[in-house]
Amino acid sequence: MMRDLPRHFAALSVTFWVGGMWLLGYVVVPVLFKALPDRQLAGMVAGQLFTLLAYIGIACALYLLLYQLQQSGRAALRLNAFRVTVAMLLLVLAGEFILQPILAGLKLQALPLDVMNSVFAAQFKTWHAVSSILFLIQSVLGIALVLLSSKPKALPPRMSEHIDATAMRS
Numbered sequence: 001m002m003r004d005l006p007r008h009f010a011a012l013s014v015t016f017w018v019g020g021m022w023l024l025g026y027v028v029v030p031v032l033f034k035a036l037p038d039r040q041l042a043g044m045v046a047g048q049l050f051t052l053l054a055y056i057g058i059a060c061a062l063y064l065l066l067y068q069l070q071q072s073g074r075a076a077l078r079l080n081a082f083r084v085t086v087a088m089l090l091l092v093l094a095g096e097f098i099l100q101p102i103l104a105g106l107k108l109q110a111l112p113l114d115v116m117n118s119v120f121a122a123q124f125k126t127w128h129a130v131s132s133i134l135f136l137i138q139s140v141l142g143i144a145l146v147l148l149s150s151k152p153k154a155l156p157p158r159m160s161e162h163i164d165a166t167a168m169r170s
Contacts, residue, residue: 006067007067010068013060014060017060018145020053021135021139025139029050032046040114047100050100054096054100057088057089061085061086061092062089065082080148085145088138088141088145099130102127103124
């Protein structure tokens, strides 16, 4: 059980990260905008939740990459799960450290107005759309990561030869 702990933690990391993305992006945020009467408040809460999710994603991605490297060595660089994890990490980093500061800057420049009622509304909509598209791409990659992570691992050659030999004797 203890020797399987890293593998179990990797599975939980994928589940937590990708499940969190889908729940937040496609369930929680739409409900926030529908339930709260103030769109600016809904956007502020959604932004804080996305920031939290970004840090969760960074932590999960780093663990998954280290786990994959520990399991497969340099061969991990050729694995689809590793490449998908790297792509998702890069999208999280771009969203959190490039796009979110741009959006926050536009909100600040718009003060005392809400950014959507300011001269910066068109720019904000454009950058928000870019951010949404990157999140959608990350969400689709998340599906790939779940599927790749749940794929049964092939038995080592010696073990499969033993099983084949045992089956032939029966």
